[in-house]
Amino acid sequence: MISQEQSQGQSTTAGERTVMVDVRGLVKSYHHKTVVNNVSFSVNQAEIFGLLGPNGAGKTTTLEMIEGIRKPDAGTALLAGLDVRRQRSAVQRIIGVQLQATALFPELTLLETLEFFAALYPRALDKRKLLSDVALEEKARAHPQDLSGGQRQRLALAIALVNDPQVLFLDEPTAGLDPQSRHMLWDIVMRLREQGKTIILTTHFMDEAHLLCDRIAILDGGQIIAQDTSAGLIGRLGAQATIDCRLDGRARQADIEALEGITGVLHTNERYLIYTQTMQPTLAALLAYATTMSIPLTDLQVRAPTLEDVFLELTGRALRSDA
Amino acid sequence: MIKRSLVLLRTNFIMLTRQRGLIISSLGLAVISMLVFGFLFGGSDSVKTRLGVVDQDHTSISTQVISQLQRSDALQVFTGSNSEEQQALKNGQRDAVVVIPAGFSQQLVQGNARLQVSYDQSNPVTAASTQLTVKAIVDGINSKITHQPGPVTLVQQAVAAKNLREIDFITPGMLGMLLMWANLAVGIQLVNWRELGITKRLAATPLKPLSMISAQVVARLALSLVQGALLLGLAIWIFNVHIYGNIGLLALVVIVGALTLLALGFAIASFVRKTEAANSILLLVSFPMMFLGGSYFNVNGAPSFLQPLIHVMPLYYLNEALRQVIYNGAGWNAIQTGVLIMLGWIVAAMLVVWRGFKWL
Numbered sequence: 001m002i003s004q005e006q007s008q009g010q011s012t013t014a015g016e017r018t019v020m021v022d023v024r025g026l027v028k029s030y031h032h033k034t035v036v037n038n039v040s041f042s043v044n045q046a047e048i049f050g051l052l053g054p055n056g057a058g059k060t061t062t063l064e065m066i067e068g069i070r071k072p073d074a075g076t077a078l079l080a081g082l083d084v085r086r087q088r089s090a091v092q093r094i095i096g097v098q099l100q101a102t103a104l105f106p107e108l109t110l111l112e113t114l115e116f117f118a119a120l121y122p123r124a125l126d127k128r129k130l131l132s133d134v135a136l137e138e139k140a141r142a143h144p145q146d147l148s149g150g151q152r153q154r155l156a157l158a159i160a161l162v163n164d165p166q167v168l169f170l171d172e173p174t175a176g177l178d179p180q181s182r183h184m185l186w187d188i189v190m191r192l193r194e195q196g197k198t199i200i201l202t203t204h205f206m207d208e209a210h211l212l213c214d215r216i217a218i219l220d221g222g223q224i225i226a227q228d229t230s231a232g233l234i235g236r237l238g239a240q241a242t243i244d245c246r247l248d249g250r251a252r253q254a255d256i257e258a259l260e261g262i263t264g265v266l267h268t269n270e271r272y273l274i275y276t277q278t279m280q281p282t283l284a285a286l287l288a289y290a291t292t293m294s295i296p297l298t299d300l301q302v303r304a305p306t307l308e309d310v311f312l313e314l315t316g317r318a319l320r321s322d323a
Numbered sequence: 324m325i326k327r328s329l330v331l332l333r334t335n336f337i338m339l340t341r342q343r344g345l346i347i348s349s350l351g352l353a354v355i356s357m358l359v360f361g362f363l364f365g366g367s368d369s370v371k372t373r374l375g376v377v378d379q380d381h382t383s384i385s386t387q388v389i390s391q392l393q394r395s396d397a398l399q400v401f402t403g404s405n406s407e408e409q410q411a412l413k414n415g416q417r418d419a420v421v422v423i424p425a426g427f428s429q430q431l432v433q434g435n436a437r438l439q440v441s442y443d444q445s446n447p448v449t450a451a452s453t454q455l456t457v458k459a460i461v462d463g464i465n466s467k468i469t470h471q472p473g474p475v476t477l478v479q480q481a482v483a484a485k486n487l488r489e490i491d492f493i494t495p496g497m498l499g500m501l502l503m504w505a506n507l508a509v510g511i512q513l514v515n516w517r518e519l520g521i522t523k524r525l526a527a528t529p530l531k532p533l534s535m536i537s538a539q540v541v542a543r544l545a546l547s548l549v550q551g552a553l554l555l556g557l558a559i560w561i562f563n564v565h566i567y568g569n570i571g572l573l574a575l576v577v578i579v580g581a582l583t584l585l586a587l588g589f590a591i592a593s594f595v596r597k598t599e600a601a602n603s604i605l606l607l608v609s610f611p612m613m614f615l616g617g618s619y620f621n622v623n624g625a626p627s628f629l630q631p632l633i634h635v636m637p638l639y640y641l642n643e644a645l646r647q648v649i650y651n652g653a654g655w656n657a658i659q660t661g662v663l664i665m666l667g668w669i670v671a672a673m674l675v676v677w678r679g680f681k682w683l
Binding site for chain 1: 326327330331334337338341342519520521523524526527528529530683
């Protein structure tokens with residue numbers, strides 16, 4: 001993980017790049033509820049940009065406004081200099097879209113589906129080549145409903161690539177996939193970045209965002225609450241390590257916050273997340289505190305801080321309800 | 324652009340042909356019904372329509388009308404007083420009674436002449452045959468009056484000796500029913516695309532919704548024509564059903580009928596969000612039409628409280644027009660009212676679509 005983090009750092013610090021996507025002040029409300037509230041960001045060419053946030057944070061709505069599927073109440077998005085509100089068709093010719101669940105015509109085979117989508121664009125890539133790129137060449141005559149979850153996501157990706165787009169949108173591309181399928185998709189996405197494609201993806205998987213994304217915007221309640229590289233975001237915690245442990249009801253948060261080197265403490269019931277700048281003294285002090293107070297200390301883990309910790313620190317909530 | 328339209332059209336057509344449920348409910352049901360009714364009520368002898376004519380006008384024009392009727396091979400004409408002929412009708416000795424009222428010839432000159440016709444409704448097939456025959460005569464007289472006043476001559480072709488068998492009656496009805504099932508279902512298709520999120524995926528491409536909808540409409544029209552041709556081909560091949568009318572006019576009726584039912588399908592899709600709900604509404608609309616629209620039975624003899632319902636059903640007018648053209652060899656005059664009513668339905672349905680249809 002550490003080495004990956006370094007390689008990410010290098011790719012984002014490499015010289016000036018053209019801005020490919022420029023999102024300015026997007027706002028969208030439904031039934032008087034603001035779902036997306038003044039979202040702005042820009043993405044450079046050949047960059048993978050991640051929108052990270054819990055369900056209902058406004059990730060999908062944000063993407064759909066940039067893709068020209070939904071009209072924003074305010075703000076706009078420029079893609080390769082084209083305004084999606086005024087030049088929607090022109091924008092849609094240079095983008096590829098994978099929706100959260102890409103629904104396809106059940107009556108058509110994979111090849112026919114690709115032929116159909118190819119016909120919608122002035123020029124298109126070779127259909128069989130696309131299928132083999134996503135390892136589906138043997139399924140050319142199958143129908144979408146005969147595919148597994150991972151295969152279906154790869155098909156959705158192949159369709160998104162049919163017009164050789166400059167900008168690719170992937171909405172939770174690995175949701176519900178097994179680990180093997182996730183890794184396969186990650187490989188394809190990284191290969192696409194090497195080809196110079198600009199990619200915007202949403203996810204609620206920390207590891208995915210950390211591994212794939214050059215830069216990340218954390219979305220919560222329709223707003224961007226932080227935006228940086230993965231390393232930059234983690235650095236903001238000011239912590240060297242995260243101590244994850246369980247202490248019973250007698251432990252007091254104030255006591256723990258007073259321990260040496262602490263930068264932050266979060267706890268839900270008996271589970272504590274303790275962020276520290278000085279791992280060794282803090283750990284010794286914590287053990288001493290538990291021993292003195294006769295509080296059983298269990299499930300102890302010490303690890304490097306992750307995006308999950310950043311999110312918790314920023315929102316006070318877990319990113320996924322099951323996390 | 325042209326290549327894209329062709330791909331859109333071909334894709335929509337392929338998708339329709341692969342919907343087993345659609346093919347079974349449209350062509351399958353129609354063919355099976357036709358075979359069952361055709362074989363079950365197969366043979367029937369050529370019987371002339373027994374027509375009682377009551378002349379209350381007693382002018383040269385009314386005499387001309389009667390002599391024209393007597394000349395027809397399809398008719399066996401009796402003359403008598405109104406009470407005699409009505410009694411004969413009740414006794415089953417006449418299939419229909421036509422009354423030429425006093426003042427008919429004067430009204431004819433003024434262009435508002437009316438003939439009173441009573442039918443024997445006990446046998447639906449005979450009744451339908453009689454109605455078609457008499458209607459053709461009346462239409463013949465009407466067109467003569469409105470366009471070229473003078474001696475009344477009937478269109479002999481329309482009153483040619485024909486024997487309406489069950490299969491002759493049911494074939495146009497099955498064609499109408501086929502068109503209903505094949506085209507009304509477009510509503511389910513659209514609601515389903517929307518519910519699955521297919522329309523949303525398409526909204527992320529440069530494709531305009533109208534292009535996709537147009538392709539779907541043209542594909543359904545093509546399917547209607549192909550299925551209709553198959554059904555009529557079978558009817559001709561197996562049962563020697565004869566198409567008396569103009570094939571071009573028949574195609575026109577098929578297309579207008581299909582468009583009417585497509586428009587209704589779009590209207591359904593305009594106020595329903597769930598595929599299941601669209602299905603229920605489709606059944607709610609199509610089953611009454613299937614039975615009361617005159618596909619299987621002659622509904623002109625249906626109880627009077629049902630008549631208003633029957634006479635709003637687009638399928639009723641479609642079936643009538645199909646029978647007129649296929650069996651009766653009728654021209655535009657005989658079907659124009661029905662066609663106009665169907666066009667009215669299209670306009671009404673499009674208003675609903677315009678108010679409520681959502682692509683996403």
